[in-house]
Amino acid sequence: MKKKPPQPTTDQEHWIRLLRQMLLIRRFEEKCAELYSATKIRGFLHLYIGEEAVSVGVMAALTPVDAVVATYREHGQALARGVSPGALMAEMYGKQEGCCRGRGGSMHIFDAATRFYGGNAIVGGSIPLAVGLALADKMQGRQRVSCCFFGDGAVAEGAFHESMNIASLWKLPVLFVCENNLYAMGSALRYTQAVTDLAAKGAGYAVQSEAVDGMDVLAVESAARKAVDSVRGGNGPCFLECRTYRFRAHSMFDAELYRTKEEVEEWKKRDPILQLSASLRAQEALADADFEQMESEVAREVDDAIAFAEAGTWEPVDDLTRFVYSERRTG
Amino acid sequence: MNGAAETIKTTYREAVRQGLHDALRRDQRVFLMGEDVGHYGGCYAVSKGFIQEFGPERIRDTPLSELAFTGIGIGAAMGGMRPIVEIMTVNFSLLALDQIMNNAATLLHMSGGLFNVPLVIRMATGAGRQLAAQHAHSLEGWYAHIPGIKVLTPATLEDARGMLWTALEDPDPVLIFENQTLYPLEGELPVTAGPVEIDHAQVMRGGSDVSIITYSASLYKALAAAESLAAEGISAEVIDLRTLRPLDDDTIMASVAKTRRALVVDEGWRSGGISAEISARIMEQAFYELDAPVERICSVEVPMPYARHMELAALPQAEAIVAAVKRMVPTHG
Known part of the structure; x- marks a missing residue:
């Protein structure tokens, strides 16, 4: 008779939840790529596949009262934050049941309930928004954290440097999270940065900084918890550089001439989902059957999201000019 | 307006100052942020003495970072504050144009109506003081091209005094352009002067x-x-x-x-x-x-x-x- 597997510990249950979140992002986006080819999704589509550990790890350290400001590669950030997969998929379909009524699309995902302030397609342009949200919290005496995600490309923008300086100068509760996937679109870090150790830049602004393995969700979560505690404790901003890698092309129009297949394959060996599931298996906290069940639950969740988007409706063209200005007169 | 209302002799500069002072007293959520608004007293002296009265939290000197402090104003507005961002001169606002156009004017629409931006941006505009080609243009017409923002150009003392509060009550971003030659303009302003409507010529x-x-x-x-x-x-x-x-x-x-x-x-x-x-x-x-x-x-x-x-x-x-x-x-x- 087979030995009864040990009950997972509280920690292991938490890690299994993290694994499930990463798997949901992965499978959701794989479907997005298919739906793009099927012309259900249009515009730009930037996939997060490979980078799931970053947003899943960071979001695990945040609470619902905190605010998140995201990038244009933000499906993973949105799902990890708890944005409904159906509303997200419907948004990419351009349906009015989408989280932004189809006004934003893939690059502009917003959600009030989870304090998810977008999806921003101007690289670096959303960083000051997080600093402003943090300023509002500080001025109103609220102990909340504003977390902004941005890529290594944004570190070359003035918005990053101006924001780091002001957030530090005013001791604002901001968590700066750099998803360093080594390429600003197709320009390698070594071709765009004089100092490629991005975490080192925090010192110039007296911002507590740390670089972490962005392919290891537990390492990301641990570093993020430490940073969030410090930020929430009123010690000013923190900067977390998560060293990660995007497995797919930059967008659906990218021939990937700027990197080798060998490099991509090398990074795939560090797949955050494979790493965590292997670790949980080794700990006997996750049986093959458990993982298969997780896969089928996630597949159903993605299918439900697609069905929701398919069943969605088109906003009447008569509504085109709504939401240019607020419909209520006073703010 | 009552023609018999008592008036005082004042200036456009003083009228702008009164409008700011009134807003800061009316609403604790209102704060002024920009270059030299605090310790210097404002480039055009409209906020002179404010830092002593309202403190450095609400009269907030910023680094020379137009892009960031305009974006911070947007974030703070979404976070429940009512920021007044002052940009010293219209030409400098081009450094913040990304934030004004791509965020302030756009967020409400991109978010399908979820997030409005109740932000006011004030800036000096216009020529006539021999400040040459990087301090003296009139770009308010440019800004008027952008859906999602409102563009106000107070010419009179009444409007210099009264447009700000109405702009602050607006749920969406409002840009106020103050022609720099007008600050010394003298005139009579009713002692009861207050907010004015902004919808009509x-x-x-x-x-x-x-x-x-x-x-x-x-x-x-x-x-x-x-x-x-x-x-x-x-x-x-x-x-x-x-x-x-x-x-x-x-x-x-x-x-x-x-x-x-x-x-x-x-x-x-x-x-x-x-x-x-x-x-x-x-x-x-x-x-x-x-x-x-x-x-x-x-x-x-x-x-x-x-x-x-x-x-x-x-x-x-x-x-x-x-x-x-x-x-x-x-x-x-």
Whole structure:
């Protein structure tokens, strides 16, 4: 008779939840790529596949009262934050049941309930928004954290440097999270940065900084918890550089001439989902059957999201000019 | 307004200051943020003494980071505050244009109505002080091109005093352009002066032969021109647009329907400017009312020069307005 597997510990249950979140992002986006080819999704589509550990790890350290400001590669950030997969998929379909009524699309995902302030397609342009949200919290005496995600490309923008300086100068509760996937679109870090150790830049602004393995969700979560505690404790901003890698092309129009297949394959060996599931298996906290069940639950969740988007409706063209200005007169 | 209301002699600068002071006292969520607004007292001295009265949290000196502090204003507005961002000069606002256009004007729409941005941005604009080509342009017409924001151009003491609070109550971003030559302008302001509506243009002088449509500092040139035209028997109506976005078409068309001639005076450049927009609207909405083509007096299309005589030549002047009106209005018998 087979030995009864040990009950997972509280920690292991938490890690299994993290694994499930990463798997949901992965499978959701794989479907997005298919739906793009099927012309259900249009515009730009930037996939997060490979980078799931970053947003899943960071979001695990945040609470619902905190605010998140995201990038244009933000499906993973949105799902990890708890944005409904159906509303997200419907948004990419351009349906009015989408989280932004189809006004934003893939690059502009917003959600009030989870304090998810977008999806921003101007690289670096959303960083000051997080600093402003943090300023509002500080001025109103609220102990909340504003977390902004941005890529290594944004570190070359003035918005990053101006924001780091002001957030530090005013001791604002901001968590700066750099998803360093080594390429600003197709320009390698070594071709765009004089100092490629991005975490080192925090010192110039007296911002507590740390670089972490962005392919290891537990390492990301641990570093993020430490940073969030410090930020929430009123010690000013923190900067977390998560060293990660995007497995797919930059967008659906990218021939990937700027990197080798060998490099991509090398990074795939560090797949955050494979790493965590292997670790949980080794700990006997996750049986093959458990993982298969997780896969089928996630597949159903993605299918439900697609069905929701398919069943969605088109906003009447008569509504085109709504939401240019607020419909209520006073703010 | 009660004609018998008691007035005090004051300046445009003082009126702006009063509006700011009033807003800061009315609402704890209001704060002023920008370069040198605090310890220096404001580049144009409109916030002198505020840091002592309201403290450095609410009168917040910023680094020279226009992009970031404008974006921070947007974030703070979404976070429940009512920020007033001051940008020292309109040319500097170009460093913040990304935030104004790609975020402030756009977030409400991109988010499908989820997140509005109740932000006010004030900035000095305009030429006439020999500040040359990087401190003296009139770009408010440019900004008026952008859906999602409102563009106010207070010319009078009443508007300098009263537009700010109304802008702060607006749920969406409002840009207020203060022409820097107006700060020393003296005039009478009722002691009871307070918030004013921002939805309508105002007929500043009634007339029957031509409508001179203008805004901001050019208003005074138009009024001076109307005065000298009156001496020659030509009756010019002068309209202060007050708000460039949204434009008050009704007031413009009602005036044109009466006078049958329109002259637009705009300190911005002619090509693709707000004067072109106004002219096009008159053509679209009042073509059959017109007895003459719409004319425009705009700044000459050069970067603003430093030398006094050249700067004066580059700007619309009362003499040019008079000459244009005389071309448009048939000689009286």
